[in-house]
Amino acid sequence: MFTARKWIFLIFLISQTSANYLPPLVPPNLKKVNSQIFTNLTLNLNEILASLRLQKLGNSTECGAKISQLVTDIKTGNPESVAFLDALGKPGPGVTTGNFLLLGNYDMCGTGALGNQTSGNVYKNCVVMATLKLGSLPLSLTWTGCSPPECSSTSDVRGVLDQIAALINKSRIIQTDPSSWSVQCDVEQKFDAGAYVAVMILSLSGFLVVVGTMWYLLEPVVLSITDRGRDDTTVLVQAEETEHGDEDPDKKLSNLEEKYRTSNQSGRILGLLGPLLKCFSLQKTMGTLFSTSTKPGQVLCLNGIRVLSINWVVLGHAYAFSPYYIAGYSYVADLMKRRGFMVIQNGLPSVDSFFALSGFLVTYLLLKQLSKRGGMSPLQWVAFYVHRYVRLTVPYLVAMLVEGWLYRLLTSGPRSQQMFSSSLSAHETCKKYWYTNLLYINNLVPFKGNGGCLGQGWYLANDMQFFILAPIFIVLLFWRPLIGLLGTIGSIVSSAIAAAVITAVYHLGPAFTADTNQDDYWLLYNKPWIRITPYLVGILGGWVYWRWGGMISTRVERLPEWLKVVYAAPLWAVTAAVQYGVVCGLYQDIQKVQLHHINPSEVDSVFYQSTARIAWSLSLTLQILLCQCGLGGFINSLLSWTGWQILARLTYSVFLLHIGLMTVLFGQLRHPLFLNPDFEFSVLYLGILAISYLSAAVLYLTVEQPIANLEAMTYRKTK
Template identity: 30%
Template sequence: MSARCQSDDVGSFPRTDVCLEHVGCIRQTPPGILQGNIRWIGRYDLCRDIKASLTQRDFNGRYCLTMSTAVNKSRTLLPEIGVCVPNSCSADVVNQLILSGVLGTDVLDIPKYNPNTICITDPEYSAGAIAALCICSILGLLIVGGTGISVFKYLRKTIFSTDEDDKDGILNQSATQSGDSNRTESENMKDTVKGLGVIENTLSCFCAITNGRKILAIQKSGPYSHLAALNGIRVLSMFWLILFHTHQFIPEFTDNPHEVTSVYQRFSGQVIANLTATLSVDSFFVLSGMLVTYLTLNKLEKRAGQLNWAVFYFHRFWRLTPVYMIIIMLWATMRPYFTNGPLYWTMNIDYPIDNCRKYWWTNLLYINNLYPYYLHEGCMTWGWYLANDMQFYIISSLIIYFLYRYSKIGYAIIGALMTACFTSLVVVYMKYDLRKNPEQLDKVITLTYIRPWSRINSYLVGMIVGYVLYEMPRKRWKISKLGALLGWCCAIATGLGTVYGLYRTPQGIPKPNLKQYFTKLCLEHYGPRLWDGLRSACAIGKGALAVVCKGALTFN
């Protein structure tokens, strides 16, 4: 222990207000231990507000959180203890105090555990953070400038002038009055106005009003207005995904995590248990494949089978990448400054920065679902979805071409890909004996969740639906009321089976046989694809199918 830390130790001072404040900040055994409450965080804000003024020197309170790990690597749950020490004390000193029991931690059998302490300090702004703030400030100024120009043009048009071409009128009038001798000056003014017009149009691209109107616009009529029902599928799927992620993190920040996790054992809790809610991501893959196929086939028909495929790819890359890179920049540089708190710093704040410095280029190239090998090693881990979607988009052009020219070959390619991908999943599950338990969760996510060959089947189902929607008006296919009813009954039954089919399935079956593997994969892999594909047919919006569609969407 350093000399200053020892002299600042409140235990060596008489009973003062500072000492009482420190005692109030140190952890107290909380209620709910039997319900899994192992985080004894103490009084974080009170500790940080302590400012001691003594005869020899001044010091402030410093909050530290100690997380213990078992020496023998047992799965014993150990409490996380919050302590308040003078800011002259380091994390190593707190570890020594924890081991000696000075801080009231003798409740633990200390010799069996290794304390690991994090002492919280306010981070200084790094060069990367300052650069990110400068870039965001420039974008903010562009938005303000573009919005201001749009507002000024609107006011000039509606209030100050009734002539939409007022500038040209003034210039023409001045040129006429000045005569031929001033014609050069008038032309120079026109050139200046044109130059300002380019800047004006550029800034107008950043107008918050114009862009906001486009983002929030609802297409009530038009050639693709019948696809509006897909927005409902997106919203419901997003709600499901948010619900799952909320419950995924709740146990880490509650006083009764055992009570929270018991919800997963209920029948109603199956919507978030067994990772079934992650299947909601398949809805977005299905919709993406359907829209790309349907819209591209219509473009090919209008252009007599001709399409600039370079523009096809560039448009997609340019539409996603600039915003994607800005988000990665903010995530990699600004995360330490987002918020603060006793548990915020236990969430590995530094690893996104280190990972993004190493692997940001994999996100730029949309290969971050393949490299690095494990998901947690990459930059902004949830970007695996965009990587998959971009890879599927790249290969979709080949399938769409054959669907347009030779539909049977296109169907054959889709069938071959689906069979190969499903077979690979069966092999992976059997080879690695993957069961969803804490020890193998990382491997399950890596091998069966983020890889493109494990997710492309949803996209392929969407492409089939898109092709069917494209062909229906041309081949005059009609769906009877009975056929629509049977189709939706099948879709609803499949959807319910996917979510609730594994209810009360024991976790950690010793050695599942081939039948169990096949049943599990069918429920989790093809069930949601069939459900998404059939419910997407509501985009047709005709007759009884539209009525059944609305009811099914509401039910989902």
């Protein structure tokens, strides 16, 4: 029979392995390991409890005394003790299949059931993490429960944990280093300067949307009134001229205009503010969002590729968050045995797709302008960069403010403190490095960091840096094609060599796995000299399409359908096979790392890291050219479907918002996730995707498109 002491002991020992947004390392003999854990914690429990006397904790601190009292008073049925133990995380079913997650009843902490029993004294939710060793097997464990008011500080709870760890070591069954134990208790999240700025900006945006929408509706009425005033003025002028025929007409008109000065100034003000306010109107922004009209020269297949790529990115991040709450790692081990799981496990090419698309589109559009004008003036080059910076930065800033300062105020859950109060949380990184994001240097400052404020911001920094450099390659390709071609190819080769050298020097694997040194991996993952490869390939693709796309399309149109298939089928087959190899080619290597702790050979790692980005982006760029030149068949029809345009306009906002939304979602969870069968994760992913697109639509309608409308009023004048 389990006593109160046994429950107290178990809550510190049985929980889930923590993760850093990565699939955990799964022991190859998982069932045997779990059997050992279960056997030692049950058959040897009495021996452990014989030396674990929690009452002794009362001799040290007020916190320890309170815990000892709660455990002792459970025998008498003390309501506070019952509620305290009821709120603690307890062992559930599935221990032998990897269910080590024990989330206490979070809602009983604070002013919940425990608050009612203590006359309002607040119990805080705490998360305890401890590294234990069962034989030769290290386990990183976590547990959540309520901490009594007497344990007012984290150090109080830590003092109790140190004593518990020392008593556990005396059992000689499970060993632990007390210094490795950590505890994090809820702290009140307060408004700070950043939160106030976020609220002000969101309020201003909402106000402008409301006013702009109302003005769009009322403008005809207001202008008609203004026009009527001007008509009355004309009639009065004619009357004055009739009555004072010999008086100076200019003087008479001046006197009359003075009479109606207020009306005329209002008209002029409305004429100036009207177009600005209409930029925020929902009628205009929704019209843009839901428009499916096309223009000659558009590369329509990019819309479908963009939407599918962002959905792939969200899929990978949705799985990356789930290890925090997975209740059975045997399911993870089964997932890793599936070759199809590589789409999630090795989904990094989804980001390379965006780099390639960006390089292709920038090159194609800029070459069209250069060929039309024969060059660009200094003012036009300034507008070229300002246009890009404004369009990206304003919605980026709003997303930073919301995720970095507001989400933590809106989220509460068993593990929300870990997500919002750690040194790596969005709030802390935003406070420290917000300026690096606005300068688009957050992939370099800090040098070994994940992107400053907003983890996904590293991509935007790279993309902006590539955009700044792109005209160098594009102008050379326009004026000196041979030099431009050699320079672009040489840069691609140099980037591949840099990736190979970094991989070899730092002994990095071919993919980002749970045992990868994250500090070293950032040298490879988010640095511009490594990630520029697909962007440069996209530049070459845009140049090829601008220079020869029309000619190839004309010749392809003359071919019979069967001959088009003969030409296109091998190219599609080869590019698809290369892409499959890039994504799934690491199946054996990742299996060795994740399931058997065997690192792949350095040769394999160097080869993959230096060639995978080139292979993926070349294949994708060739597929775009096939679609645009009439050899895409049903694939082009699918990717160029006009309905993709609506979702494609939201992809930037989805990219900005989806990780923050997942942080809130997972931070609110009160229960573990049982992802087996796959249906549960599918529902979770589709829900995240739907929420991301709905939130993106709000950001698009209230910030992104209104700013685009305002900026376009000025940008068009420089063209």
